[in-house]
Amino acid sequence: MIIDLRSDTVTKPTKGMLDAIINAEVGDDVYKEDPTVNALEERLVEMFGMDEALFFPTGSMANQAALKLHTNPGEQVICDKYAHIYNYEGGGASFNSGISCKLVDGERGMFTAEQAEASINPPDFYHSPLTSLIEVENTTNKGGGACWDFEELKKLRKVADNHNLGYHLDGARLWNALVASNHTPKQYGDLFDTISVCLSKGLGCPIGSVLLGNKELMQNAIRVRKILGGGMRQVGYLAAAGLYALEHNVDRLKEDHNKAKEIGEVLQALSMIKKVEPIETNIIIFELKDSIDETRFLNVLTSKNIQIIGMGSNKLRMVTHLDYTDEMHNAHLEILKNLKI
Numbered sequence: 236m237i238i239d240l241r242s243d244t245v246t247k248p249t250k251g252m253l254d255a256i257i258n259a260e261v262g263d264d265v266y267k268e269d270p271t272v273n274a275l276e277e278r279l280v281e282m283f284g285m286d287e288a289l290f291f292p293t294g295s296m297a298n299q300a301a302l303k304l305h306t307n308p309g310e311q312v313i314c315d316k317y318a319h320i321y322n323y324e325g326g327g328a329s330f331n332s333g334i335s336c337k338l339v340d341g342e343r344g345m346f347t348a349e350q351a352e353a354s355i356n357p358p359d360f361y362h363s364p365l366t367s368l369i370e371v372e373n374t375t376n377k378g379g380g381a382c383w384d385f386e387e388l389k390k391l392r393k394v395a396d397n398h399n400l401g402y403h404l405d406g407a408r409l410w411n412a413l414v415a416s417n418h419t420p421k422q423y424g425d426l427f428d429t430i431s432v433c434l435s436k437g438l439g440c441p442i443g444s445v446l447l448g449n450k451e452l453m454q455n456a457i458r459v460r461k462i463l464g465g466g467m468r469q470v471g472y473l474a475a476a477g478l479y480a481l482e483h484n485v486d487r488l489k490e491d492h493n494k495a496k497e498i499g500e501v502l503q504a505l506s507m508i509k510k511v512e513p514i515e516t517n518i519i520i521f522e523l524k525d526s527i528d529e530t531r532f533l534n535v536l537t538s539k540n541i542q543i544i545g546m547g548s549n550k551l552r553m554v555t556h557l558d559y560t561d562e563m564h565n566a567h568l569e570i571l572k573n574l575k576i
Contacts, residue, residue, distance in 0.1 A: 238542065238566065240541065243491070243555070243557070246439045255479040264467050275445070276289065284420075284424040287453040299331050304456060306401075308332065311336070312369070318405070321336045343513075369403070370404075371404055371405070373408070388426055410488060415492060434476070438485065440477055491516075498519050498553060506524075509523060521551055522550050
């Protein structure tokens with residue numbers, strides 16, 4: 236039994252999801268003739284109360300399209316130093332849109348409205364890039380699955396409005412945040428100009444993200460998707476997985492959150508662990524004591540069929556997910572409790 240906790244992207248489709256995929260009605264989505272893709276987009280538009288939605292093959296591409304829609308070359312986006320668009324999208328902001336990132340020194344991937352306002356370049360000072368967008372990520376990946384305070388997100392909306400800036404949400408794990416905080420998609424749809432939501436993290440789909448936004452911004456989204464190489468044909472087979480996931484796999488995220496917290500409690504009790512970051516959702520980030528070698532720790536876990544990610548500097552990450560069963564969880568906890576390095 237391999238216990239794979241590297242990411243919530245390692246899941247395989249369930250039998251119910253596979254049945255939905257096999258039985259999907261499809262068409263050519265480049266011509267917008269795939270009825271299942273259209274149904275998925277319409278479902279998310281209804282959930283978030285936004286104008287339009289567009290299906291993308293990846294979350295990174297959806298985010299990159301959003302950056303392109305909000306900005307012109309030479310401009311700047313405000314984001315946290317931990318932001319996925321800066322750290323984990325291959326430099327796409329500069330390559331695809333010709334923009335730079337103004338990094339905010341936030342806390343666990345989250346910053347305040349005051350910090351954002353202080354990061355805005357004076358629009359009449361032509362020596363610095365023109366600030367055009369504020370971007371946030373919820374939950375924060377590198378911040379350990381932390382959930383933004385919704386009141387702070389509303390304050391950031393006011394900052395964006397006061398300075399005529401766009402406001403984008405990288406909602407790769409927004410479903411986790413919604414379940415953990417009891418907010419609704421509509422509340423987020425009312426706040427942001429654009430939102431990307433991922434279906435392959437947490438929800439168990441093999442592929443797929445959706446970009447939502449207001450009509451004015453989204454009118455060019457399909458063109459940008461085409462430029463980025465994201466036009467797909469009979470992709471309703473994958474959209475069917477998304478529809479199934481929205482129906483069956485959102486509420487169960489609570490199970491992942493509970494398991495993550497139980498893992499954190501066991502880790503905290505180990506003498507070799509210096510610190511466990513606060514756990515709100517399904518990501519556990521912890522730090523080994525200086526005397527413990529990270530590579531050796533990882534190798535010992537691998538020898539016991541547990542796979543996790545090393546982040547460097549003695550920090551490591553585990554992520555719970557749909558395929559992490561109760562049997563795996565109980566076995567994992569016992570292994571941790573008896574771990575010797």
